Amino acid sequence: MYAKICLIFLFLSRGGAELLFKGVKEHHVTLPTQSEPWDVKQLLVWIQRNLLKERPELFVQGDSVRPGILVLINDADWELMGELDYQLQDQDNIVFISTLHGG
Amino acid sequence: MAEEECSLKVLLEEKDREIAALKCKLAQLEKSHAPALELHGKVTPLTPLRAKPALSNEDIMRYSRQLLLPELGVKGQLNLSKTSVLVVGCGGLGCPLAQYLAAAGIGRLGLLDYDEVELSNLHRQVLHGEENQGHAKALSAASAVRRLNSTVECIPYHLQLSPENALQLIQQYDIVADCSDNVPTRYLVNDACVLSGKPLVSASALRMEGQLTVYNYRGGPCYRCLYPLPPPPETVTNCSDGGVLGVVPGIMGCLQALEVLKIASGQGSSCGQQLVMFDGLGAKFRSIRLRPKQADCAVCGENPSVTRLVDYETFCGSAATDKCRKLNLLSRDQRITVKDYKSILDNSDPHLLLDVRPLVEVDICHLPFSLNIPLSNLEERKSEQIQLLQEKISQLKQQTAGDCRPPVFVICKLGNDSQKAVQVLEKMSGSEVDSITVKDISGGLMAWAQTVDPTFPQY
Numbered sequence: 001m002y003a004k005i006c007l008i009f010l011f012l013s014r015g016g017a018e019l020l021f022k023g024v025k026e027h028h029v030t031l032p033t034q035s036e037p038w039d040v041k042q043l044l045v046w047i048q049r050n051l052l053k054e055r056p057e058l059f060v061q062g063d064s065v066r067p068g069i070l071v072l073i074n075d076a077d078w079e080l081m082g083e084l085d086y087q088l089q090d091q092d093n094i095v096f097i098s099t100l101h102g103g
Numbered sequence: 104m105a106e107e108e109c110s111l112k113v114l115l116e117e118k119d120r121e122i123a124a125l126k127c128k129l130a131q132l133e134k135s136h137a138p139a140l141e142l143h144g145k146v147t148p149l150t151p152l153r154a155k156p157a158l159s160n161e162d163i164m165r166y167s168r169q170l171l172l173p174e175l176g177v178k179g180q181l182n183l184s185k186t187s188v189l190v191v192g193c194g195g196l197g198c199p200l201a202q203y204l205a206a207a208g209i210g211r212l213g214l215l216d217y218d219e220v221e222l223s224n225l226h227r228q229v230l231h232g233e234e235n236q237g238h239a240k241a242l243s244a245a246s247a248v249r250r251l252n253s254t255v256e257c258i259p260y261h262l263q264l265s266p267e268n269a270l271q272l273i274q275q276y277d278i279v280a281d282c283s284d285n286v287p288t289r290y291l292v293n294d295a296c297v298l299s300g301k302p303l304v305s306a307s308a309l310r311m312e313g314q315l316t317v318y319n320y321r322g323g324p325c326y327r328c329l330y331p332l333p334p335p336p337e338t339v340t341n342c343s344d345g346g347v348l349g350v351v352p353g354i355m356g357c358l359q360a361l362e363v364l365k366i367a368s369g370q371g372s373s374c375g376q377q378l379v380m381f382d383g384l385g386a387k388f389r390s391i392r393l394r395p396k397q398a399d400c401a402v403c404g405e406n407p408s409v410t411r412l413v414d415y416e417t418f419c420g421s422a423a424t425d426k427c428r429k430l431n432l433l434s435r436d437q438r439i440t441v442k443d444y445k446s447i448l449d450n451s452d453p454h455l456l457l458d459v460r461p462l463v464e465v466d467i468c469h470l471p472f473s474l475n476i477p478l479s480n481l482e483e484r485k486s487e488q489i490q491l492l493q494e495k496i497s498q499l500k501q502q503t504a505g506d507c508r509p510p511v512f513v514i515c516k517l518g519n520d521s522q523k524a525v526q527v528l529e530k531m532s533g534s535e536v537d538s539i540t541v542k543d544i545s546g547g548l549m550a551w552a553q554t555v556d557p558t559f560p561q562y
Contacts, residue, residue, distance in 0.1 A: 058338055068334025070378075072391055077329075077378075079394035097380070099330060100307040100314050102342040102425065103196040103284040103352060 027051065031088070040071070041084040043094070059096075070097045140249060142242045143260045146272045152210045152256070154185040162254075166208055179368035180208060186367035187211035189276040191264060191292055193244040194218075195227035195342070195352030196282035196306050196359060202230060203360035204255075205248040209367060211256040212248065213276055216240040217263040223562070227349030263423065264288060266412035269295040278366055280359055281305040284341060284425035286333050287415035291423070293318060293326035294412055297403045304362045304372070306355040309345050311383035313355035316374055316393070317362055319403065323375035327409075328397040333419040341425040351383045432522040438545045444512060445555045453502040454510040455495050455539075459524040464516060468548070468560040478520045481527045484535065493536045500537065508532075508540045516562075518547040 031038055031046065041063055048056050058066065064084060065071055071078040072095040073086055088094075158166070158177060162184075169175050188209055190197045193216040201212055218240050220231040230247040231240065241259035248257050262268065264283075273279055273295045281292045281303055289305070296303040302320040306313060319325045358379065362372045378391040402409040416423055439447075447454060458465060458473040465475045474495055476488045499509045511528065515521040521543045528541045544551075552559035 057335075066335065066338070067330065067332035068338055070329065075389070076392045077394045080392065097314075098338075099334065100309045100312060101284065101286050101289060101339055102307055102309040102345070102347060103192050103194050103282045 038088040039084065040073075040078065040082075040086045040088070040094075043088060044084075065096065068099050070099060071095070072097065140242060140245050140257060140259060142239055143258060144262055146260070146262075146268045146275075149187075149211075149258070149275050152185055152187050155181055157181075162208070165252075169207065174370055175368055179370065182369045183208050183364065183367050184210045186278065187213065187276045188278045188280060188363055188367070189213040189215065189273060190280050190282055191215050191288065192282035192284060193228070193230070193240040194224065194282060194284060195308060195347065195349065196356040197280070198228045198230040198244060199353050199356035200280055200282060200360045200363070201244055201248050202251065203357060204363060205252045205257075207360075207364055208252065209255060209364075211258065211276075212245075213258045213260060213272070214241045214244050214248070215260040215262065215264060215272075216244070217261065223343075227347060227352050229349075229353065264291060266291065266414065269412055270299060273301055274299045276301065278363055279303050280363055282356065282359070285423050286336075286339055286421060287419040287423040289326060290333065290418060291412065291415045294402050294409055297325050297327075298411070302366055302372075304359050304366070304374075306352075306359045308352035308355045309340060309342060309347055311348055311351055313351055313358075313381040313383070315355055315358050315362070315379040315381075316377065317366075317372045320366070320372060320375040322396060324394055324396045325400060325403045327402050328394065328400045328404075331397075331401060336419065336421040336428070339421065341427070343425055343427060348383060351381070354381060354383070427517055427519070429517075430519045430522055433525055433543055437525060437541075438522075438543045439512070440545055441551045441555050444544050444551075447512075452510075453499060454512055455499050457492075457511055457513045457524070457528075458515065459513055459520050460515050464562075467562055470514070470548070470551075473514065478515070478524050478527075481524055481531075484531075489531075489535060496537050496539060508538045511539045511541045512544050513541060514544045514551075515547045517549055518543065518545050521547060 031043070044060055044063065044065065048060060052059055059069070060066060071083075073081040074093050078086065158180060162180070163170065166180055170177060170180055186209055188204055188211070190201050190212060193201065193214050197214070197216070201214055204212060216239070219237055220228070220235045220240055220243050222236060224240075225231060225233070228240070230244045232243075232247075235243040239259070239261040241261045245257040245259035248255065260272070264272070269291055273292075279292060279296050279301050281289060283289060283292065292305075293303060296319050300319075303318040303326070305318055305326065306315040308314075316329075317323070358381075362374055365372050376393045376395060378393055380389045380391065381387075382389070396403060398405050401407060421428070456470060456473040458469055458475045459478040459481065460475070461477045461479070462475065469475065474492070476492060480488045496509065496511070500506060503509045513521040513524045513528065515524070525541045525543045528539065532539045532541065548559065549561055552561045
């Protein structure tokens, strides 16, 4: 049994991805209880089903985020944390950043 | 009395001539000090930068306030004077960067930009002045830097960095600063830095936000380690589309200068495996720990597949400029020119003009008789706005004596969003709203300003 997981996730950069979520940058969500621990891969599916109604291709590609979005787990690059396989903990802070290119 | 007046006038004339002669002499003297800035249209070999044996008295005075810092000191200052830095892009990031590097006494500055100064650059590209409009940015930046510190050797390059010239150019410099404004150039600069073993101090800015990382530095990751694949072109927003507050690239360019100076002086950068993010709205900085160099990286990994520079515009699916792309989504009969639209107005043909730009742009300028419904609201089928559109169509139908498909013309800034809107409206026509004939006004309001009404503002 796993307790409910509370997550905050943010779109720090107004590179466009946050527009998909109706311009809301910060989401506080509680994931439903499930028998297995939640991982980031499942979180991305959950976000698509519950928060992202249109144009998912601007956020996901295959089972990961699309190129140009960097994922941070508790202020670290998700690559350091296991990427899609990272098991979410209660009160985790997940951030999606759009890479900026302007100058 | 008259005689005294006369002699005074003669004396004045004499003094005026003397002043003019002195001014001329001074100008010549100044000229002989500083050789004229020569704009480079191609990459040429440079003579090696020679190390100064010691600081002169003038150097000591000029740099005294930074010489006092134990972190820099005389040794650091001498290190700066023997370091060359290539600045790729003399825009919102490159201007403050070049300014602070020159002020601090960097040895040699390569200033590269293919573009010319425009009025819409001046709010953020602070080395250029009104009088430089139409001139090469590289030259304009170099002359401003020269005024600030004539002891810094400045080399302005008026050219587009390309797979053909990038390696030859970058090999001649110690540190590279990426101040560019587009994705293909960022991959090109990264690969050239990896292939020639140069540290890359990279920053970017958009709207109210900025990002900074030092790549390929002391065994740390490169740009491709972080971003192995380029973003889909339609997800990339540039400054001319998305806007940018001038001070934001200003802040990021200054941060870039700081990291360059730390590397050049020997102090070292702490951003080699770190992403610094700046949120201008919240006035907050955030530092993120990044992944290490990736063993499977295509350019800096163990078995690299990129061993020479490739075609980056093809790789990224976009052009190496920040100019807006021109979409072509519609057939010829779905589009009219701004001149066609002008004659529709002149004939007072009943129609509806729909402006699909965001409200913030409509506030800048609009045609007074247009109806504004932003593209995003059409795409989301915002009920109030759809209702409003239906009302206008009904009114139009009364005017056109029951035309079963009354004409609706769609306009935006440049004619990209308006094409998307035409596609959306065609889907809605006959179901969500009454049947309409929808056409795009090709080239948008900017074409209107250029060919029909020169008094209409351009932005």
